[in-house]
Amino acid sequence: MSVSKAELDSFTNVLFQKYGIDFTCYEHQSLSRRVNRVLHNFKVDSIHELWVMMLRDRNLIFTFMDQISVGLTSMFRDPMTWVELKKIFSTYKYDRVINVWNAGCSTGEEVYTLTIMLDELGILDKVNILATDMNQSAMEDAKKGIYHKVKMIDYEKHYKQFNKFGNFSRYYTTDENHIIMKDYLIKNVKFKYHNLTTDLFPGQFDFIFNRNVLIYFDQKMKDKLITQFYQSLKPNGYYILGFYDSILSEEQKSKYINTLSSFRLFQKPASVLA
């Protein structure tokens, strides 16, 4: 099964017209791979057949979106970045509530990583977190905070690199096959559907985590989102990308101070000239 560029372009255009969901700005090769995987999952041979199924079943678009956007994540992904972040969060001023946006939270491992780090710094209650994604089923998993024990082998290893003296098991309970994250970790977290390409950005933040999400988009959309994220950062705020994201261009970087590019951490200046 292979989907031509022309087929993909007309499909993404028609999806945009009918549902207002914009895949026209997704990077072509990776979108094509993802669409092929969905065709396989739905046991159909062509985009045309998929489209006919969508016309018959109004809800199929949501399953399609979930399957297209599904992405890998992990707890304490890139542990040394979390060591850097811990230093940054520990020196931040907490004379007011700090607002964090986790844009592209997937199944929630990054949110739990963040709240565990905040808990260890004793500032969990001083931070409000908005966690968003366009993948509804991933976000449902995020809210539950239940992960298969097999995954924990890697997560535990990452955690030990982050804090070799810490005790990871105090953050969850277990059943036969799963670990269940403790509720208190996400009591200040609000999960919300948000599509980065079509929805308004939700306010001003001190920290914006946007790790391994830009990889989905073509260059034009990446540039647009990078500008919007910059505008959504408060003075002194941090923009945090992932290791799969390319480093910002020299021009984009020049707007930030304290660019720890190797960790994909970028701090906005305290004041910005108009």
Ligand SMILES: C[S@@+](CC[C@H](N)C(=O)[O-])C[C@H]1O[C@@H](n2cnc3c(N)ncnc32)[C@H](O)[C@@H]1O
């Ligand atoms: C690879 S995961 C990254 C998860 C986490 N940030 C990390 O680095 O471990 C990418 C996430 O981006 C989300 N995503 C893709 N397109 C999106 C869009 N248009 N709006 C919001 N989220 C999107 C996917 O649903 C997926 O959950």
